[in-house]
Each structure stands twice: as structure tokens, then as C-alpha cells.
Amino acid sequence: MSANATELSAAIDREPPFHPNVTAGTIELCASLTHEVNRAYCATMNEHHLPWAKAPQWQVDSAIAGVRSLLENPKLTPAQSHELWMARKLEEGWVLGAVKDEKLKTHPCLMPYDMLSPYQRAKDVLFGAVVRTFFGL
Numbered sequence: 001m002s003a004n005a006t007e008l009s010a011a012i013d014r015e016p017p018f019h020p021n022v023t024a025g026t027i028e029l030c031a032s033l034t035h036e037v038n039r040a041y042c043a044t045m046n047e048h049h050l051p052w053a054k055a056p057q058w059q060v061d062s063a064i065a066g067v068r069s070l071l072e073n074p075k076l077t078p079a080q081s082h083e084l085w086m087a088r089k090l091e092e093g094w095v096l097g098a099v100k101d102e103k104l105k106t107h108p109c110l111m112p113y114d115m116l117s118p119y120q121r122a123k124d125v126l127f128g129a130v131v132r133t134f135f136g137l
Contacts, residue, residue, distance in 0.1 A: 022071065027064060027067050027068060027071070028064060030067050030130070030131055030134045030135065031060070031063035031064045032052040032063070033130055033134060034067065034126075034127050035052045035055060035060075035063050036051070036052055037130050038123055038126065039051065041122070041123065041126060042123075045119060056102060058092070058102060062085065062089075065084075065085075065088060066081065066084075066085060066127060066131075067131050070127075070128060070131040070132065071131070071137075074132060074137040076128065078113070078121060078124035078125045078127075078128055081124050081127065081128060082109075082113040083113065085124075086109075086111075089107060089110055090110065092105070093105050094106065094107050094110060095107075095110065096108070096110040097110075
């Protein structure tokens with residue numbers, strides 16, 4: 001993990017100085033929206049995911065951490081957002097694998113942002129757009 005990713009990762013672990021109207025509930029609501037937008041986008045590519053209400057906890061936690069990252073630093077680029085996501089996954093024991101498998105903790109997107117397909121990079125762009133729009137950043 002780069003020094004920048006380590007710094008950014010440490011920043012999201014502390015309580016950020018969010019606006020008083022930003023609560024755990026609004027963060028989770030925004031995370032659910034990012035999840036559902038991603039789920040809809042993936043469905044266009046015949047990739048199907050569970051709805052937010054049935055998503056595994058690791059997926060919920062990942063979406064919430066991503067929202068918190070962007071609230072802490074709204075100028076994060078999609079590549080920086082991906083780097084933070086990847087750093088969290090690696091810290092949790094995930095490794096690069098051909099398919100996403102929560103039991104084996106493998107994920108095909110555990111690679112540098114510029115090596116991702118345009119389809120995969122678009123997910124990071126959409127995630128940021130949803131968070132920034134939701135919170136008016």
C-alpha cells in the first residue's frame with residue numbers, strides 16, 4: 001500500500017468533522033444508494049448482485065467506508081477511491097482472484113486502477129458521483 005493510501009485509510013478510521021446533518025443514518029442511506037446504483041449498472045452487463053437489504057456485511061461495510069472516505073476528502077479521484085478500497089480489502093485478507101468469492105476472499109479488481117477494464121473503472125466514477133450528489137459536495 002502506498003504512503004498516500006495509508007494516510008487516507010487512517011483518516012477514514014477517525015471520526016471526521018462532518019456537517020452536523022451528516023449522521024450514521026445518512027451515511028448508510030447514501031451507501032445503500034451507491035450499492036443499488038452499482039447493482040443496476042452491473043445488471044446491464046449480466047452481472048447480478050443481491051439488493052442492499054440482503055447484501056453480506058462485508059459489502060455493506062465496504063460501501064459505508066467508501067462513503068466516509070469521500071466525505072472526508074470530496075476531491076478523491078476514482079483512482080484514489082479505488083486505491084483506498086483495495087488497501088482495505090488487502091488488510092482484510094482478500095487477494096486477487098479470477099472471481100469474487102467471499103469465502104476464499106478473492107476479488108478480480110484487486111489491481112491498480114489503470115489495469116481495470118473501463119467497465120470496472122466506471123463503478124468508481126459512479127460511486128463518487130452518487131456520494132457527491134447525495135451530500136451536495
